[in-house]
Amino acid sequence: MKMKQNNKVNEVEVPTEGYKGIRKKILIGSDDGSKNIIMRYFTIAPGGHSPKHRHNSEHLVKIEAGKGVVVNKDGKRIEVREGLSIFVEPNEMHQFQNPFEENFEFICIIPNIDKA
Amino acid sequence: MKMKQNNKVNEVEVPTEGYKGIRKKILIGSDDGSKNIIMRYFTIAPGGHSPKHRHNSEHLVKIEAGKGVVVNKDGKRIEVREGLSIFVEPNEMHQFQNPFEENFEFICIIPNIDKA
Numbered sequence: 001m002k003m004k005q006n007n008k009v010n011e012v013e014v015p016t017e018g019y020k021g022i023r024k025k026i027l028i029g030s031d032d033g034s035k036n037i038i039m040r041y042f043t044i045a046p047g048g049h050s051p052k053h054r055h056n057s058e059h060l061v062k063i064e065a066g067k068g069v070v071v072n073k074d075g076k077r078i079e080v081r082e083g084l085s086i087f088v089e090p091n092e093m094h095q096f097q098n099p100f101e102e103n104f105e106f107i108c109i110i111p112n113i114d115k116a
Numbered sequence: 117m118k119m120k121q122n123n124k125v126n127e128v129e130v131p132t133e134g135y136k137g138i139r140k141k142i143l144i145g146s147d148d149g150s151k152n153i154i155m156r157y158f159t160i161a162p163g164g165h166s167p168k169h170r171h172n173s174e175h176l177v178k179i180e181a182g183k184g185v186v187v188n189k190d191g192k193r194i195e196v197r198e199g200l201s202i203f204v205e206p207n208e209m210h211q212f213q214n215p216f217e218e219n220f221e222f223i224c225i226i227p228n229i230d231k232a
Contacts, residue, residue, distance in 0.1 A: 001189070001202065001203065001210065003200055004200065004202075005199060006178070006199055006201055027176075027201040028176045028201055028203045033205055035174075037227060039178065058153070060150060062143060078119070083123060084119055084120065084122065085119070085143040085155065087117065087150055107178065109155060109176070109225055
């Protein structure tokens with residue numbers, strides 16, 4: 001068993017091209033012995049966004065604070081906020097944006113096979 | 117892509133022997149198309165507890181509200197509260213208890229292979 005204070009977990013800016021203003025923490029992952037699943041915590045600053053992209057890994061998302069916009073595969077912009085869970089299918093095109101004034105924070109859980 | 121209001125997700129009392137005062141919601145699971153991972157939300161009422169048990173599935177836990185007690189494999193009682201993440205290894209003995217006055221709430225993520 002491992003326990004962590006979330007606010008003491010190392011946070012890094014996502015350096016990948018197409019990502020802007022997104023910080024990431026690994027709350028539970030390989031370093032904790034979790035072989036199948038990774039739980040990440042993302043904070044998107046106002047004006048930040050991911051690229052419109054897709055990948056093999058599904059996303060299980062639960063919004064923790066603030067609000068944001070999810071762009072779905074058809075390009076539709078959907079406003080989302082705390083209290084919502086979102087499932088993004090494997091290889092489904094999607095984008096996260098924060099056009100608002102406060103941080104947009106969510107957990108995003110993926111299988112431990114494809115960290116894209 | 118599927119979206120859900122967490123507060124509208126059906127909640128059920130865990131009926132299994134040894135569980136007391138524990139309600140469960142499936143925030144994202146098989147019914148949403150999630151083949152590899154299940155995200156559940158548990159609420160343990162004051163005085164409630166799981167059995168001391170173990171199973172093939174690891175647990176990725178993030179405490180959402182309140183506080184509780186986790187009993188580890190050595191029988192040690194550890195007080196835990198909001199802001200903490202906990203990884204329970206596959207087949208590791210563990211128990212969740214709520215000896216306090218308020219609800220103890222957490223998400224608990226498991227692989228979609230063994231729902232024990």
